[in-house]
Amino acid sequence: MEFINPDVVDLSRFQFALTALYHFMFVPLTLGLTFMLAAMETVYVVTGRQIYKDMAQFWGKLFGINFAIGVATGITMEFEFGTNWSMYSHFFGDMFGTPLAIEGLMAFFMESTFVGLMFFGWDRLSKQAHLAITYLVALGSNLSALWILIANAGMNMPEGAHFDPETMRMQFESFVNLVFNPDAQAKFVHTSVAGYVSAAMFVMGISAFYLLRGQHRQFAARSFRMAALFGIISTVAVITLGDVLGRLDYEKQPTKIAAIEGLWHTSNPPFEPWIVAALPDDARQENHYEIGVPLVLTPLITHTFDQPITGMHELEEAAGPRIRSGIDAVAALRRYGVTHSSTDLAQFTAHEQDMGYGLLATRHAPGQDVTAIPADQIDDVVRATQPDILPNVFVTFWSFRLMVFLSLWFFALFAISAYLSLKRRLERSRLLLKLCMWSIPLPILATEFGWITAEAGRQPWTVFGWLPTFLSASSHGVSYMVFSLIGFVLLYSVFIAAELYLMFKFARLGPEHDSMEPHAPATPQASAFDMRPMAS
């Protein structure tokens, strides 16, 4: 009998989180910058003004520096499902592999093939053809995100597959349910638009840097205004879709929403407060130092004034019978694998929906064998398993709040920036310009917190309700994990150092041509921000 080594599971999770969070430092910029490049180039093709081509080429260069690491670290993500999550790949790969392969066929191939032409084809293609290529790169990168999030939605809300005792895995049964999983649709828009926010902040922040130093002012002011408008629209969309996702979690992932809101006991509509800040204590199952706003939680989550939200204590109680039934399911399944008798199959089918909860009990069963728990110990095993259905509340609660607080900051910053930029009063607002510059990394941080909220909140499952995370990992030795982790840390550190070096180098250099203002005055007080002479 082989035992699960919890250290290997934790190291595998740590490695996946590390590489996913790292990968997602670069992806949001790719998603958003491609569309901003396309927008700039569109203006160039329509108006024929050189400055917009300069903009597309300059931001395109920074895009390229970022894109390379996004591509490289994306390969890691695909590999890891096989190298570290073999049981997950076996159990869920029939459905999960499909969107990943389609991502390659439909999106990644297109993006990667045309990105070469985008960089190298300026002199070989007509203006219109090059513009079309840029749009195809933008489309490709965003379609790529679509298919990845469809795959991710399958983990969070498995729809379109059923468990098959013959193959011992989830069998793919409906492409339509896979693609039109409501979680996938909402998460795609939420995530890709979060990428647009990141790109808008990136362009706005670097433009603010030029404006503060009085360099490349026509160029920077135009880029700034475009980014601020792009950013305010995107931020509103991010927040709206975030609200849709919260409502979906309320319906399909009650443990996630309860952890996000730090709700230990079922809510009392409509008065239940929304907790702004608290210190959730996972061990004692309560919050310390709660600060809440009354009346907000119920309408915020349920979009009604009278529906209760189930608390974590009540969810834990309700899981008891499911774990008990699940233990019967797993035992019947194992017998069926040997006997193939219809009696065992019937017993399994009767408890099938709870199978995942039975697997969850593995860690607490004597000898890690759910199928052979002595009758007098079943109650203890069930009781020991019940708290396992909850995610880590502290992490889920705070990553969600940090994401939300940051998005409110972006809303304010983009709104003020867009207003002042349109009023052409940016030059008097040096504090605002500095805030814009210092806010460049914040949207990326917010998307990282978003990922943590979604995936830490999904725990203890890799396939929600069906396959526990601790059973999904490959059965490696600790030394293998140490080897790969050391390698990732070293390699990724070199990457980020090289990336930041080049990013700062090229951002400081600024656009090459800068043909619009060869002798711009050096003082920021001059009225170089006024666009009207240009706009005629």
Place this chain on the structure above:
Amino acid sequence: MELYAILKIVWAAVLGVLFIGLGTMVGMDMGVGTLLRFVGRNDGERRTALNIIGPHWDGNQVWFILGGGAIFAAFPTLYGTSFSAFYVVMITLLFSMILRPVAFEYRSKADSTLWRASWDWVFLVSGFVPMFIYGAAFGNVLEGVGYHFGWTGQYYQDESFLSYLLNPFAMLCGLMSVGLSIYQGGAMLMLRADDPIWSRARRYAMGGGLVAASLFVMGGIWVQFLPGFVMTAPVNPAMPANPLHGQSVAMVAGGWMHNFHAHPALWLLPLGGLGCMLAGVAMLAAGRTVAGWWLGLGAWAGTITTVGCAMFPFLMPSSTVPDQSLTVWNSTASEYGLGCMLVVAGIFVPIILSYTSWCYYVMRGKVHTADVVNDTHSY
């Protein structure tokens, strides 16, 4: 034959096509990477070589991603098992591979000699190591891999990674793969570069082709004596995809030759592959680079189909519990999944092939060192 069995065979064939595409296209770029420090003696020449594949490497690399994605979607159990069984090797492959996109994008963006020289070494490593591992993996699979499954389908490893690395047969296969990649990379450099890169590339490409051809012959002889895997009882090709039961497998010396004995026409595959390698070398010697490039594709096709037909229906046999060997019959996706993916692939593969060809057409013609050095957008 049942539809499910047909779909399984079709996907095994698609997998073969992807392996051929991967070997040719990714192998070409990695061959250029391996050769970079040797065909280019100064910075301008090296940048010329890089910019020859500059517009295409990213698209080519998707063959690799797609190869992985196709195994995941069409053979999910094989995906998890093979990647985990070869963990240390796969992670090494990954580390060397992911350095490459960064090297392309970053190498020429700073002027320091140390910076550029370091990235040139990265190109050597990230070209040689992945192609070596790619070939060695085929060698390891031919020899069988030590693993078994628990009753839930959880995979367990029975063998140390060292036996995959320090393994003469696998090393032979790895070097053959490197030889073919140097051949393909050299042919591409000849297509797009002038002297002195052209004549250096020709020399290396011919050498690579000859090394590959001789190792292919040696490997062929070796396989005659290698323990192969054979089914000892009839299997139902349309069986539910589950490696836990339904098969009875034995290890027999020379077992990989059984399919060739049963169907002598299969000998055309290794002979065709060898013919392509030798004819390719002759074409490059005569300076007919376009023909040489396409013969490189033929060499990969001959090699991969030879291995595939020798092993069929095995994909990754288990040397410790042979009955649980992964085959075309027991490690695929469901009938629905295979059908779905076939429709999607049927739509997108022709589209991909057409726009990829168009990109090569747009970027056609020789790359000149002077243009590369003066262009601020080049690598």
